[in-house]
Amino acid sequence: MVLDPHRWLELRRFRPLYESGAMSLREVAKETGLNRRTVSKYLKDPASAGLPRRESAGRPQRRVVDEIAPLIDAILRAEVLMKGSVIHERLVAEYGVAINYQRVKIYLQEARPRIAQELGISPGELAGLHRRFEVVPGAQAQVDWGDEGRVLAHVGIPKVYSFHMTLSYSRDPFCCFTTSQDLATFFDCHRQAFAHFAGVPLSIVYDRTKTVVRRHVAPGEAVPLHPEAVAFAGHYDYDIDVLAAYRPQGKGRVERQVNIVRDHVLAGRAFSSVEEMNAAFTAWVPLRRAKVHGTHGEVIGHRAARDHSALRPLPQTPYVVAQRHLRHVGKDCLVAFDANLYSVPARKVRPRQLVEVRATKSQVSLHSTVPGSDGTTLLAIHSRAVGRGARVVDERHWDGLPTGSGRRVTTGDALPSSRRGRPTGSQTGPLQALLSRSAAAHVEVGRRPLSVYDELTGTRPFNSPSPTKDAR
Known part of the structure; x- marks a missing residue:
């Protein structure tokens, strides 16, 4: 088959797009109305269609994708089976790369086998693959942290984190922003999430964060849980599900939710406080619930209603998680904790005494390690200081100590x-x-010459001449 001149010109127009990877054979065939095999034949061998072959002056033609090839290779080395659409999305969103998705896809066809061979992964292995699962309403939620960086650095807050909880059945989201990832803050965010969903799921999936896992163990061994995490889960009656190491696919619903919140809530906006960021998320939630989810194909809000109705009810009283640490009392009756100082009563402690610090997100209480005569251990309660270098003192704790008011000068x-x-x-x-x-000034003082003291002590005067050798 020989193409007529009009077909030649049409193929000439699409040939640069095909060679650069911007269009596939299928897309060229659809645009030209030709058979896919015909397009493949004449695009791969222009001489057979009478089209002049493009010359490269003896040099291999450089593609646009070659400039970011090392970056794509690094992403593949981290997860060799990552989808091409995800890689293209990250290139655009995280690195500001302006490139057509088709070019990335064409490059991945030759790069993925090469990277897999470097990593020692054979094509037949199931490395990186996972089984998709679905759950019944109210059965599971997934939790993860997001690092939002210095979005509030202009108001003196060095770093902001986002806490995410997503219901697995409906993908209904919850998010709140914090300035810390400590134990008290972590579980305080849980309480806010339970209030947002008006219930507690049967189980929550975590990765191996130190606020849940006490220490790492070898594969196959039982994971030791943090005592406060166990007590919190027992109070709210849910099961802790800890993922295996390096298995983020086990909580892909919440992993995806982290990026969605960044794109729809934070991107292109400026905030002056954490409260403003939380308010922005709350305002966005109705928009999210009105969307049709791409996986389960239902409106998220409709599915969330069934999810919420299956959750367990909240307990009558909340469980307040407290960090517990032992600290020494200073000579100034101050106890150091989290780069701040808190006072204790001088009449109840002694220097270098060990006391227990119990810290929640908003409060710090100090306890004696031995009960007092009344059977209690509480020494003092303070509001938790914000930032570092603060000194929180109750002046009554220093009653009985010297104030320096009795010192006088004249x-x-x-x-x-x-x-x-x-x-x-x-x-x-x-x-x-x-x-x-x-x-x-009026006291009379006796005056006498110094020679009197010389005579009394038998020493010679300082102004008398020294004896000569003959006199000796």
Whole structure:
């Protein structure tokens, strides 16, 4: 089959797009109305269609994708089976790369086998593959942290984190923003999420964060859980499900939710406080619930209603998680915790005594390690300081300590008020007169030459000539 001139010109127009990877054979065939095999034949061998072959002046033609090829290779080395659409999305969103998705896809066709061979993964292995699962309403939620960086650095907050909880059945999201990832903050975010969903799921999936897992163990061994995490889960009656190491696919629903919140809530906006960021998420939630989810194909809000109705009810009283640490009492009756100082009563402690610090997100309480005479251990309660370097002191804790108010100084020109009217000078004796500077001026002092002391001690005067050798 020989193409007519009009077909030649049409193929000439699409050939640069095909060679650069911007269009596939299928897309060219659809645009030209030709058979896919015909398009493949004449695009791969332009001479057979009478089209002049493009010359490269003896040099291999450089593609646009070659400039970011090392970056794509690095992404593949981290996860060799990552989808091409995800890689293209990250290139655009995280690295600001402006490139057509088709070019990335064409490059991945040759790069993925090469990277897999470097990593020692054979094509037949199931490395990176996972089984998709679905759950019944109320059965599971997934939790993860997001690092939002210095979005509030202009108001003095060095770093902001986002806490995410997603219901697995409906993909209904919850997010709140914090300035810390400590134990108390972590579980305080849980309480906010339970209030947002108006219930508690049967289980929650975590990765191996130190606020849930006490220490890492070898594969196959039981994971030791943090005592406060166990107590919190027991109070709210849910099961802790800890993923295996390096298996983020096990909580892909919440992993995806982290990026969605960044794109729809944070991107292109400026905030002046954490409260503003939380308010922005709350305002966005109705929009999210009105969407049709691409996986389960239902409106998220409709599916969330079934999810919420299957959750367990909240307990009558909340469980407040507290960090527990042992600290020494300083000589100034202050206890150091989290780069801040908190006071304790001077009458109940001694220097270098060990006390227990129990810290929640908003409060710090200090306890004695041994119960007192009344059977209690509580020494003091303070509001938790914000930032570092603060000193939180209750002035009543220093009652009974020297204040320095009894210390006095004087120039000596006047007697103290308690001694005014008393006789001075020789009437009260020399010692009494020396107590005040003005009275000391009237004390009579005997005067005698220094030679008198030389005669008494038998030493020669300092101004007498030294003896000669003959005199000796």
